[in-house]
Amino acid sequence: MGKTSRMFGMSTPQALLIALSIISLAWSSALPSVAITLRPTCRSVTRSVPPRGSGWVLGVEASSDAATHPLPRGGADLMTLALEQSTVGQVSPSHQDPPPPPPPPPPQNKLEEEIDPDDVISVNTSEVLLPVTVRNQDGQFINNLTRKDFRVFENGIEQPLSDLSLRQAPVDVVLLVDASSSVAENLDDFRRAAEGFAAHLSPDDRVSLIQFDDRVLLLQDWTRSLVQLRRALRRVAPGMFTRFNDAMLLAARDQVPRGNARHAIIVLTDGIDSGRGATFEAALRAALQSQTTVYVVSNSEIERAKKEAELAALLSGSSSAVRFNQLKIDDLRLGLEALAASERNLAQLTTATGGRVYRPMSFNDLEKVYREVADELRHQYALYYSPLNKKRDGAFRRVRVETTDPRQRVSARIGYFLQ
Numbered sequence: 001m002g003k004t005s006r007m008f009g010m011s012t013p014q015a016l017l018i019a020l021s022i023i024s025l026a027w028s029s030a031l032p033s034v035a036i037t038l039r040p041t042c043r044s045v046t047r048s049v050p051p052r053g054s055g056w057v058l059g060v061e062a063s064s065d066a067a068t069h070p071l072p073r074g075g076a077d078l079m080t081l082a083l084e085q086s087t088v089g090q091v092s093p094s095h096q097d098p099p100p101p102p103p104p105p106p107p108q109n110k111l112e113e114e115i116d117p118d119d120v121i122s123v124n125t126s127e128v129l130l131p132v133t134v135r136n137q138d139g140q141f142i143n144n145l146t147r148k149d150f151r152v153f154e155n156g157i158e159q160p161l162s163d164l165s166l167r168q169a170p171v172d173v174v175l176l177v178d179a180s181s182s183v184a185e186n187l188d189d190f191r192r193a194a195e196g197f198a199a200h201l202s203p204d205d206r207v208s209l210i211q212f213d214d215r216v217l218l219l220q221d222w223t224r225s226l227v228q229l230r231r232a233l234r235r236v237a238p239g240m241f242t243r244f245n246d247a248m249l250l251a252a253r254d255q256v257p258r259g260n261a262r263h264a265i266i267v268l269t270d271g272i273d274s275g276r277g278a279t280f281e282a283a284l285r286a287a288l289q290s291q292t293t294v295y296v297v298s299n300s301e302i303e304r305a306k307k308e309a310e311l312a313a314l315l316s317g318s319s320s321a322v323r324f325n326q327l328k329i330d331d332l333r334l335g336l337e338a339l340a341a342s343e344r345n346l347a348q349l350t351t352a353t354g355g356r357v358y359r360p361m362s363f364n365d366l367e368k369v370y371r372e373v374a375d376e377l378r379h380q381y382a383l384y385y386s387p388l389n390k391k392r393d394g395a396f397r398r399v400r401v402e403t404t405d406p407r408q409r410v411s412a413r414i415g416y417f418l419q
Contacts, residue, residue, distance in 0.1 A: 169382035172257035178269035184238030193366035212247035213239020
């Protein structure tokens with residue numbers, strides 16, 4: 001097995017021509033392989049062109065070792081053709097004309113960008129927005145009050161109200177639905193009620209849809225489109241457990257409204273949490289921090305009626321039957337206690353945020369209840385004021401709203417956190 005090596009120094013064109021000649025000769029001769037190295041005067045092989053005036057070193061190794069890779073048939077002809085095509089019409093770089101300047105870019109039509117008025121908001125960051133509902137003794141809405149009819153107290157100190165205290169403000173509403181086993185059989189009733197609710201809102205209002213069971217799912221982000229909401233409602237599917245506290249916390253904290261809008265959550269639930277996530281206290285705090293008004297459409301009365309009827313049927317049996325069904329009886333009693341505790345939490349949540357609890361006796365009443373909530377949102381006062389205490393210490397500030405007529409009933413949240 002023999003090997004012959006040669007190194008030659010020459011100019012670049014000469015090196016290329018000789019390399020091609022050697023390849024052609026090797027292809028037609030008996031040499032099994034020829035290794036050719038074309039490189040600058042240094043040892044490494046690169047793809048860059050050497051500086052002008054420098055030469056190339058052509059290294060040739062002819063070997064009878066069959067392990068080297070032979071050149072494919074026709075390789076010499078192809079390389080020669082490529083060399084000819086690459087050199088035709090070329091001139092020395094020093095004599096080339098400068099490349100023509102690139103053509104100027106086509107003129108662009110400067111169209112006025114459409115801006116949603118909701119996206120550009122001028123507000124006084126020191127102002128506090130209080131959604132306020134006022135009813136008479138018969139529970140009917142009072143909607144003819146002026147600024148002079150209201151008094152606002154923060155931590156016991158009355159706050160001044162300007163002429164711009166009462167303003168029109170849109171509302172962003174989260175439709176929150178409990179899809180656990182307690183509601184699963186009546187989801188069609190909820191779909192009809194939610195669609196009817198959205199149809200009663202003002203054109204500038206928006207809705208979003210969140211389902212919760214053993215998960216919390218955002219099915220529809222903010223929209224004014226009834227078509228989009230209808231499609232999202234069809235995606236509501238039944239689950240098992242009830243992560244009520246997690247759903248409230250996420251809806252209040254993460255489903256952020258517009259800066260000039262009231263924020264409301266309407267939730268259909270019995271309020272019994274499975275105890276697998278956030279606490280009720282965390283959910284309440286999130287609602288107060290986000291200045292959200294919470295309305296609850298509670299099916300607790302429906303569930304209570306079912307459980308009480310089932311419990312009465314079991315207790316009406318013989319003593320042996322009662323003993324046999326004792327585990328079921330205990331379970332029903334625990335369920336009734338859980339409903340009572342849940343109702344206390346729901347009452348606290350809605351009172352603190354200025355909302356209300358609705359307790360329909362049948363799922364057939366859902367459409368009526370949701371229309372009542374939409375009616376209340378349309379009759380709310382948006383009351384603004386600048387607090388006298390300018391400190392942004394993150395502390396909770398307790399707020400009380402009164403009217404000049406003590407017979408009127410006022411609903412407003414109990415306070416807020418100024419971050």
